[in-house]
Amino acid sequence: MSTVTRFAPSPNGPLHLGHAYSAVVAHDLAREAGGTFLIRIEDIDGARSRPEWIAEHLADLAWLGIESDRPVVRQSERLATYDAALERLKADGLLYPCRCTRAEIAAAAREEGPEGPVYPGTCKGREIPSDRPWAWRLDMDAAIERAGELDWEDALAGTIVARPVRFGDVVLARKDAPASYHLAATLDDAAQGVTLVTRGADLFDATDIHRLLQELLGLPVPRWHHHALLVEEDGRKLAKRRGSGEEGFGLADRRRAGEDGQTVAAALRAGHFPAGITLSQSLSGAP
Numbered sequence: 682m683s684t685v686t687r688f689a690p691s692p693n694g695p696l697h698l699g700h701a702y703s704a705v706v707a708h709d710l711a712r713e714a715g716g717t718f719l720i721r722i723e724d725i726d727g728a729r730s731r732p733e734w735i736a737e738h739l740a741d742l743a744w745l746g747i748e749s750d751r752p753v754v755r756q757s758e759r760l761a762t763y764d765a766a767l768e769r770l771k772a773d774g775l776l777y778p779c780r781c782t783r784a785e786i787a788a789a790a791r792e793e794g795p796e797g798p799v800y801p802g803t804c805k806g807r808e809i810p811s812d813r814p815w816a817w818r819l820d821m822d823a824a825i826e827r828a829g830e831l832d833w834e835d836a837l838a839g840t841i842v843a844r845p846v847r848f849g850d851v852v853l854a855r856k857d858a859p860a861s862y863h864l865a866a867t868l869d870d871a872a873q874g875v876t877l878v879t880r881g882a883d884l885f886d887a888t889d890i891h892r893l894l895q896e897l898l899g900l901p902v903p904r905w906h907h908h909a910l911l912v913e914e915d916g917r918k919l920a921k922r923r924g925s926g927e928e929g930f931g932l933a934d935r936r937r938a939g940e941d942g943q944t945v946a947a948a949l950r951a952g953h954f955p956a957g958i959t960l961s962q963s964l965s966g967a968p
């Protein structure tokens with residue numbers, strides 16, 4: 682089977698060198714395998730997504746010498762697919778509506794999971810009045826019972842036993858976003874025939890959820906390649922704020938200043954990073 686990789690930016694701010702590194706890794710893995718490289722725009726985070734960033738991101742990538750081998754897919758064009766998957770999970774009795782606020786969850790939560798406080802299950806089994814918007818949560822216990830033991834393959838880390846239970850009843854759709862990142866990205870990778878999901882190590886843990894969703898929805902199971910991240914001296918990954926301003930890590934700023942993008946990409950390939958920036962598999966701060 683031919684290798685298909687992808688780079689999937691969220692148009693909610695400027696791209697910086699960390700994104701460039703991720704795009705280069707995904708692009709080169711496809712090229713080395715004689716496979717296909719795709720760009721996907723993850724633009725359904727309604728509150729933060731801005732259409733004007735899409736053109737900027739594509740221009741930044743082209744400047745680096747990175748283009749999609751097939752037309753760029755936008756998640757905002759695929760809402761019907763996400764909806765169908767949600768309906769299927771509802772019909773299987775695996776979702777329940779929740780109308781808790783962030784503050785209510787923080788106050789009631791008893792455990793911390795990889796993505797913050799684990800939802801304490803307040804709304805599970807409750808009648809929810811239909812006049813208020815809600816989120817749809819995955820009933821994690823029921824989902825795990827349905828799916829059984831799961832593992833997945835990472836090109837660098839080997840076989841990983843999935844432990845999605847750590848995340849609790851994750852949100853799969855919210856009132857302000859028609860599908861969560863977890864659901865949309867999993868469905869898109871399957872629909873686009875991605876065989877090697879290439880992304881930063883900050884999303885390593887989230888793969889447990891994606892593997893579970895694949896099982897519940899009968900999707901093909903790819904392999905993953907979670908690459909090391911560019912981190913600052915304190916061990917934290919480059920923040921989005923690093924995409925602009927005087928630090929000089931923003932791709933659009935460098936592009937407009939007339940720098941040569943192919944040279945920037947070549948430096949990343951060679952492992953030459955600006956002073957104070959290194960590669961790390963593990964993070965000291967939250968992603």
Ligand code: GLU
Pocket residue numbers: 688689690691723866879880881884
């Ligand atoms: N859209 C995500 C981001 O910009 C990447 C998701 C993924 O590669 O699975 O962080």
